[in-house]
Amino acid sequence: MTDTDTQAAVREQVRARYAAAAQAVTGGGEASCCGPAGEVIEVDERFGAGLYDPASTEDLPEEAVLASLGCGNPIAVADLHEGERVLDLGSGGGIDVLLSARRVGPAGFAYGVDMTDEMLELARANAAKAGATNVEFRKGAIEELPLDDASVDVVISNCVVNLSTDKPAALAETFRVLTPGGRIGISDVVAADDVSLAERARRGSYVGCIAGALSRSEYLEGLAAAGFTDASVTFTHQVAPGLHDAIVRATKPAEVSAPAAGLCCAPAEAATCCEPSAKASCCGAEATPSARVASSCGCRS
Numbered sequence: 588m589t590d591t592d593t594q595a596a597v598r599e600q601v602r603a604r605y606a607a608a609a610q611a612v613t614g615g616g617e618a619s620c621c622g623p624a625g626e627v628i629e630v631d632e633r634f635g636a637g638l639y640d641p642a643s644t645e646d647l648p649e650e651a652v653l654a655s656l657g658c659g660n661p662i663a664v665a666d667l668h669e670g671e672r673v674l675d676l677g678s679g680g681g682i683d684v685l686l687s688a689r690r691v692g693p694a695g696f697a698y699g700v701d702m703t704d705e706m707l708e709l710a711r712a713n714a715a716k717a718g719a720t721n722v723e724f725r726k727g728a729i730e731e732l733p734l735d736d737a738s739v740d741v742v743i744s745n746c747v748v749n750l751s752t753d754k755p756a757a758l759a760e761t762f763r764v765l766t767p768g769g770r771i772g773i774s775d776v777v778a779a780d781d782v783s784l785a786e787r788a789r790r791g792s793y794v795g796c797i798a799g800a801l802s803r804s805e806y807l808e809g810l811a812a813a814g815f816t817d818a819s820v821t822f823t824h825q826v827a828p829g830l831h832d833a834i835v836r837a838t839k840p841a842e843v844s845a846p847a848a849g850l851c852c853a854p855a856e857a858a859t860c861c862e863p864s865a866k867a868s869c870c871g872a873e874a875t876p877s878a879r880v881a882s883s884c885g886c887r888s
């Protein structure tokens with residue numbers, strides 16, 4: 588088996604696991620999911636709806652609450668504001684999208700992306716029941732997001748990055764769809780740095796959100812490699828020995844809008860700006876007499 592085959596096989600196990608969880612709720616039961624016991628545990632206070640203030644979920648459709656399979660409350664983490672555009676990675680039955688939509692109001696919008704058809708169907712039904720009009724659930728993988736570049740202000744996620752079989756791609760895609768200055772507020776299972784990959788696998792399954800967990804250092808390195816700044820990973824409570832529910836925050840740097848010294852343009856535009864033929868139109872009020880000299884570079888010399 589190649590690495591690609593292995594990744595595809597693991598992803599299929601994840602999809603099947605969460606399709607079954609969605610069907611359990613649609614059939615009138617309660618979803619069960621993540622946990623340290625190797626396979627599946629019933630949702631308890633460490634996972635699912637128990638992590639939310641009951642008052643915040645009481646007017647949501649019951650199926651959205653029953654389908655909650657997260658390991659935190661990213662709405663509390665992300666500090667959402669009116670008018671913001673939010674994306675939830677691995678939106679499941681839609682609880683965090685519906686709560687986000689309420690928080691950002693009619694001027695804002697909440698997207699959910701999930702790869703599992705049964706979860707998408709459940710989430711769309713929950714949105715219809717809730718009467719939410721500023722939400723949309725899209726089918727897709729978090730490693731290849733079906734959203735345009737710089738199209739959302741905030742990315743949230745609840746116990747999903749650990750399930751990704753290509754975490755660098757998931758973090759790079761998250762960076763791509765965020766607007767400059769945008770932020771992430773993610774809940775995830777994260778390992779202590781001294782817990783090896785083999786130990787993580789012994790302490791719980793991949794589909795149970797344990798074996799695929801990054802360590803804190805791996806998370807911070809992955810965020811930095813994707814381009815994020817101001818990253819932090821804060822453990823909240825232990826879910827298995829050495830494995831913790833954690834809050835992950837980071838920022839996509841705002842674009843450099845101020846011109847670099849000696850140039851009238853942002854670095855990306857400098858090549859054309861410095862062409863003598865472009866100086867008159869591109870420098871505008873920035874032009875100095877010396878900059879108009881064809882041989883000088885930039886608008887302000």
Ligand SMILES: C[S@@+](CC[C@H](N)C(=O)[O-])C[C@H]1O[C@@H](n2cnc3c(N)ncnc32)[C@H](O)[C@@H]1O
Nearest residue numbers: 605655656657677678679701702703728729745
């Ligand atoms: C543990 S559940 C969490 C669901 C939801 N965030 C919540 O808090 O209830 C994981 C969800 O992520 C989805 N998922 C897992 N890996 C994914 C991937 N690589 N791309 C898209 N969705 C994924 C699953 O289909 C499932 O709905």
